Amino acid sequence: MGAEITAIEYHYPEKAITNVDLAKEFPDYDFSKFEKKVGIKTRYVVNEDETALDLACKAVNKLFDNGIDKSKIDYLLYCTQSPEYILPTTACILQDRVGLNKTIGAFDFNLGCSGYTYGLSFAKALINSNQAKKVLLVTAETYSKFIHEKDRTNRSIFGDAATATIIEASDQECVGDFLFGTDGNGHDKLIVKNGGSKNKYNANCAVKDYGTGNQYTDNHIYMNGPEIFNFTAGQIPKFTKEVLLKNNIEKEYIDQFVFHQANAYMLNFMRKRIKVEPDKFYINLENGGNTVSNTIPIALKNYSQNITKQESIIVLGFGVGLSWSGGLIKLNNKL
C-alpha cells in the first residue's frame, strides 16, 4: 500500500509580460542582466476580472480532458494565498465549479512556496490512513493582484498560475518521507499587511520606497529580499541533507532535485552549497517566473516528459511564513 503521483496539469493566464514589455515601463533598468541572473523572460498575469480559482478550474479541467475520472476523486486539497473570498472556503466553490462529488473532503490551506510539498505529504497521509483513495491537490496563486505597479523587482519575479495533481493509492510507495520547518519570527519578511483581520485595507495608504527604486504600500506585497535570501541560503542546504537522511538515501542516488523555482541565482547558490551537478538540479523559470506554490508541480510535469525509467526526486519548497518542507518522491513515467 502506498501513494503515487499519477497526473499533473498546469495553467498560466493568457496575458504574458516579457522583459521587453517591462523595459518599456522601467526604461532606466537593464533587464538583460536581470534575465541572465534571475533566469526569467516571461511571466503571466491575470486580468482584473480573473482569479486564482478561475486558473485552478482550467488546470483541473485539463486533467478531466485527459481522461481522469472526476467521480473517483474523494478528496480536494486547495493551496492558495489568493482565496476567492475571506470566507467561504475556495475549495468548496471549486468542488461545485468542476463538478466533483458531494461526498468529498475539501479544504483550503494557506501556504506559499512550501505549499505543494505540504500537500503531497498530506495526500499521502490521507491515502495511507485509508481516508482517501484519489486526492486532487490544487495550487493556485495570483500574487500579481498584490504587487504594487511600481514594484519592479517583484513584478519581474512573480507570475500567476494554477496546477492540479492527482495522488492516488498504489501498490508501491512512491511518496517517501517528508520533513517540515517553521519560523514565524520571519513572518514580516514577506507579507501583505492590510486586508486581513488585523489591518483593514486602506485606500489612502502611504507609498513606501525600498531604496532600490521599488515602491509598495501596506496594501501590497512587501518582500525583504536580503532576509529571505539569508534564510534560504542558511537553512535549505542543511535541511536538504536532513531530508536525504530521513529517506535513508545518498544524494548520488537522486536523479533530480526539484526545488521551488524562486530565482535562478538563488537556486544555483544553493546547488553549489549542496554540491550537486547542474544536470541533476532543476532550474527552469524562464517561461512563467516564480509562481509560488505552482513552481514545483510545473517543474515536475516538464521534467517528467523525458523520464524513461523510475526516478527518485527530491522536492523541496521554502518561503513565506517562513515555512519550508521537502521530501522524496518517485516518478514512474511521464506525467
Place this chain on the structure above:
Amino acid sequence: MKKQDFINELAEELEVESQVTAETVLKDLDEWDSMGAMILIGYVSDNFDVTLNADDIEALTTFQSLVDKIGVEKFS
C-alpha cells in the same frame, strides 16, 4: 584576500562596467539594485562566511564600508 582583488572580483560579480575603488559608493553605481544586493550577500557569505542582513545592506556606503563590515583583518 587583497582588498583591491576583492573589490575587483565583487565588481565583476555585479557586472559593474566602470572602474571601482574602495571609495566608490555602491549605491551610486548604475548596476546597483535588489539583485545586486542578493549577489553581494551571496558573494560575501561564500568567501568570508559573514552573513550580511538587510540592515547591513541599508547601512553600506562605499566598498570600504563593506570591507570594514566584513572585518579589515580578513584583508591584506
